[in-house]
Amino acid sequence: MKKISVIIRNLPFNTRKNAEALRMSVGLTLREDKVTVIFMDDGVYTPTRTKPEIINVPPPVREFGALTMLKCRLLADKPSLEKRGIKELIENINIVEREEIVRTISESDIIIPF
Amino acid sequence: MESKDTKSMKLGILLTTSPENENTNTVIEISKAARDEGHEVSIFLMYDGVYNVNNKEFAGLAGKGVEIAICAFNAEQRKVAKVDGILFGSQYDHACIAGDVDRFISFG
Amino acid sequence: MTIELDLKGEVCPYTFVKTKLKLEEVESGEELVVYFDHAPAVENVPRSLKNEGHKIMGIEQTGDHLWKVRIQKV
Numbered sequence: 167m168k169k170i171s172v173i174i175r176n177l178p179f180n181t182r183k184n185a186e187a188l189r190m191s192v193g194l195t196l197r198e199d200k201v202t203v204i205f206m207d208d209g210v211y212t213p214t215r216t217k218p219e220i221i222n223v224p225p226p227v228r229e230f231g232a233l234t235m236l237k238c239r240l241l242a243d244k245p246s247l248e249k250r251g252i253k254e255l256i257e258n259i260n261i262v263e264r265e266e267i268v269r270t271i272s273e274s275d276i277i278i279p280f
Numbered sequence: 281m282e283s284k285d286t287k288s289m290k291l292g293i294l295l296t297t298s299p300e301n302e303n304t305n306t307v308i309e310i311s312k313a314a315r316d317e318g319h320e321v322s323i324f325l326m327y328d329g330v331y332n333v334n335n336k337e338f339a340g341l342a343g344k345g346v347e348i349a350i351c352a353f354n355a356e357q358r359k360v361a362k363v364d365g366i367l368f369g370s371q372y373d374h375a376c377i378a379g380d381v382d383r384f385i386s387f388g
Numbered sequence: 389m390t391i392e393l394d395l396k397g398e399v400c401p402y403t404f405v406k407t408k409l410k411l412e413e414v415e416s417g418e419e420l421v422v423y424f425d426h427a428p429a430v431e432n433v434p435r436s437l438k439n440e441g442h443k444i445m446g447i448e449q450t451g452d453h454l455w456k457v458r459i460q461k462v
Contacts, residue, residue, distance in 0.1 A: 170378060186296075186327045186354075193371020193401035196408070196436070197379040232405060276378055278294060278386040352428035353400045370432040371401035376439075 168199045168275040174209035175279065179223055184212045187280035188229035195236045202270055203233065205259070206243035210252055213242060213259045234258045243267050290320045292381035294374070296388040298328040299335040303387040308337055310385070311346050322381065324374040326351035327388075333363045342366055349373040389418065396425045396454070403429040404436060407459075411442070414461045419445065422457045430455045 172191045178184045187203075194201045205212055218225050233240060240259045247253075247261060255261065271277055291314050297303045311321045323346060325332055330350050332338045342348050342365035349367040350360075351374070362368050378384060393410045395403050407422055414420050424430050434444045437459055445458035 168379060183327065189401065190326060190371060190374065192405060194375050194378055196372050196375040196401060196404055199375065199379055228402065232402065236405070276384040278384075278388075280296065280386075280388050351400070352432065353426075356428060368428065368431075370404065370428065370436070372404050372432060372436040 169202070169273060170194050170199050170276045170278065171202045171204055171271055171274040173204045173206065173271075173277065173279045174212055175207040177208045178212040178216075178226075179218055179221060183280065184209065185224075185226050185229060187278075188212075188226055188233065190278075190280065191238065192229060192232045192236065195238065200238075201233075201236075202239040202241060202274070204241045204243070204267055204270065206246045206267065208246075208250075210242050210246045210250060210255075213240065213255045214252060215254060215256060230256060230258070239270075241267060241270065288318050288320070289382040290322070290380060292377045292384040293321065293323045294384070294386040294388070295323060295325050295329040295332060296327040296386075298331040299338065304332055304335060304338055307332075307387055308341060311341050312344065315344050315346060320347075321345075322347040322349070322377045324349050324351070324377050326354050326371075326374065328358075329387075330355045330358055330360050333360060333366050339363055339366065349377070391418070391420050393420060393422045395422055395429070398424075398429075399426050400429060400432065403433050407433055407437070411437075411459070411461055416461050418461055420459045420461065422459065423450075424455045424457065425453050427453065427455075430457065433457065434459070 174187050191201050191203050242259050242261050314321050349369040352368040441462040443460040445460050448456045450456050
């Protein structure tokens, strides 16, 4: 069993990129590897409470639902949140210190900055 | 993750950008170099990376013993047609590559 | 007893995840029937299941963009 970390650093709605990173993360669990999704920099906007349907973008409910059900760790970088004044995230996201992000990345067998 | 036999390793590559990105050339060159050294190479294409199957030099890697799989869902969304020698697979194939390789590099 | 799973409207990788989870409810040797309307899933899900040791008992196109896949759990 490998430890795989997927890192999401970009804004969520300019492209489909972040939604695809989440879909890929779901797929990476199919061989019982341990998948962690890390939100940092502008990527921390991805798990905020938004209404993307207003701009005709499907909300990533299915992706987050599956990742939670599959018990994947979802980590948001605290300094990135503080810098942007983000106080509230959707459920099941762990807000962690930068040290925890660094530890998770260094303990990973595979790192995918998407 | 150290391979016991350092002479022959399995290399996994994820490519998510389209062919005009310099990543395509990097992936082609790394794959060729790895094959020349006798290493196994598996590439997974998803997101805009699926367009690389229409790049002649990239698709030619399949003839050099490089295994290429592509996310058929993303290909269908982008109207990318099937290409001989390339597996129009799924995220399951990506999970298999990630699980099986000694080293994994992501190009996004 | 045959258990059925309707995956119409589902795409990769949810087709895989849901088939896999449903198979956990199925006894060894029993059959699971899955309905798909996503063409790539009809090729790829059975291939992955074979890889995991399960048996594909049949793939049948039952309509326009509608397929029925019979899986026997290993």
